Amino acid sequence: MTTDFAVIRDTTPAAAIPKGAVVAMGNFDGVHRGHRAVINACLEMARKHGKPAFAVTFEPHPRSFFSPEKPQFPLTDVTGKLRLLHGAGLDxxxxxSFDAARAATPALDFIRDxxxxxxxxxxIAVGYNFHFGKGRGGSPSLLAREAPKLGIEVDVQPHVDVGDHPVSSSAIRAALTEGRLVDATTMLGAPWFVTGEVIHGDKxxxxxxxxxxxxxxxxxxxxxxxxYAVRVGMNGRHFDAVANFGRRPTFDNGAPLLEVFVFDFQGDxxxxKLDVAFIDFIRPEAKFDSIDALIRQMDDDSLKARAALAAAPDAFPKLGEIG
Incomplete structure (x- = not known):
């Protein structure tokens, strides 16, 4: 995918902002199936009017600003979010920036200014439960009432359900925390992924x-x-792998670390920088009484990971690159 994806920030000069765009507005943590319904509504409206399609999002997440003492499990960092938004087809x-000034801005002022x-x-397209502005005073109904007065078309998307449960970022966090990877993938619409730089370990x-x-x-x-059975993205190619996320209780019970063994790969x-997509949960981390017992288990884990990956040959999130 090309790097032709514009990122506009508070410091972007007005002359560099493409006017007339149609936007999808939300926090978009995870860019899950509910978010994608909003994005698709934005894309459809943009195509209808021949306009560019953008997302409007906030960093940090407002919840992190209002409750810094309660750190939130982020489904995506800002770069990962932008890559998913690019992959979804937006321009x-x-x-x-979500700061004290933005938190104090009345909803009507935010719409107008x-x-x-x-x-x-x-x-603009938003989800049924998206709120914005001072005291969360900006609701979808207020947006639908006031924005058209300024010549802005409004589309409000209903909730998206999986089974009997609405899709939400909090439900996806709960699924990942409990190892319910299938549920998380279903709600996201693609495997959950992380991106990180490979560091030196204890070898x-x-x-x-x-x-x-x-x-x-x-x-x-x-x-x-x-x-976990995982799939690794690197330099435009995908590799099957097995990974451990944890504290290595057999050895040092240290700080949590993601350790990825890439199958059939030679090289340094x-x-x-790797993208690691989580395809299937194999087992909880465990402590072993001997190195031989650990190696036997690792052999079994690898076989199970290969089988899970063979059953999901194309599973990987659609990611754009950010220039």
Missing amino acids: GAVVL ELHGRLGITG RGRVLGYPTANIRLDPHCGLKQGI LYGA
Whole structure:
């Protein structure tokens, strides 16, 4: 996918902002199936009117601003979010800093000054439960009532259900925390993924016959610790792999680390940036009484991971690149 994806921030000069765009507005943590319904409505409206389609999103997540003492498990960092938005077919994204000034901006002022005045949008799509502005005073109904007065078309999307349960970022976090990877993937519409740089470890994997690429995840990552079948994206190619996320209780019970063993791969990965998509949960992390017992289990884990990956040959999130 091309890098032709515009990212507009608070500091972007007005002259560099394409006027007349149709936007999908939301926090978009995870860019799940509910978010994609909003994005698709935006794309359809943009195509109908021959306008560019953008996302409008906020960083950090407003919940992190209002409750810093309660760190939230992020489904995506800002770059991962932008890559998913690009992969969804949008032309760009507006990333608005969520700070004290923005939190104090009344909803009507935000519509008039930001959406209409600075961004010059002609259409907007939001989800049924999206709120914005001071005291969360901006509701979909207020947007639908006031924005058309400024020449802005409004589309409000209903909730998206999986079974009897509405899709939400909090439900996906809960599924990942409990190791319910199938549920998380179903709600996301694609495997959950992380991106990180390979760092040096203790080289123990080489001795065990499983040299791993080690990646530190966000300290607030709530993923269930254990063994996973994963698929690795690197330099435009995908590789099957098995991974452990945890504290290595057989050895040091240290800080959580993602350790990825890439099948049938030869080469030095230190310093490389990898996308790791989680395809299936195999088992919880465990402590072993001997190295031989651990190696036997790792052999079994690898067989199970290969089988899970063979059953999901094309499973990987659609990601664009951000220039």
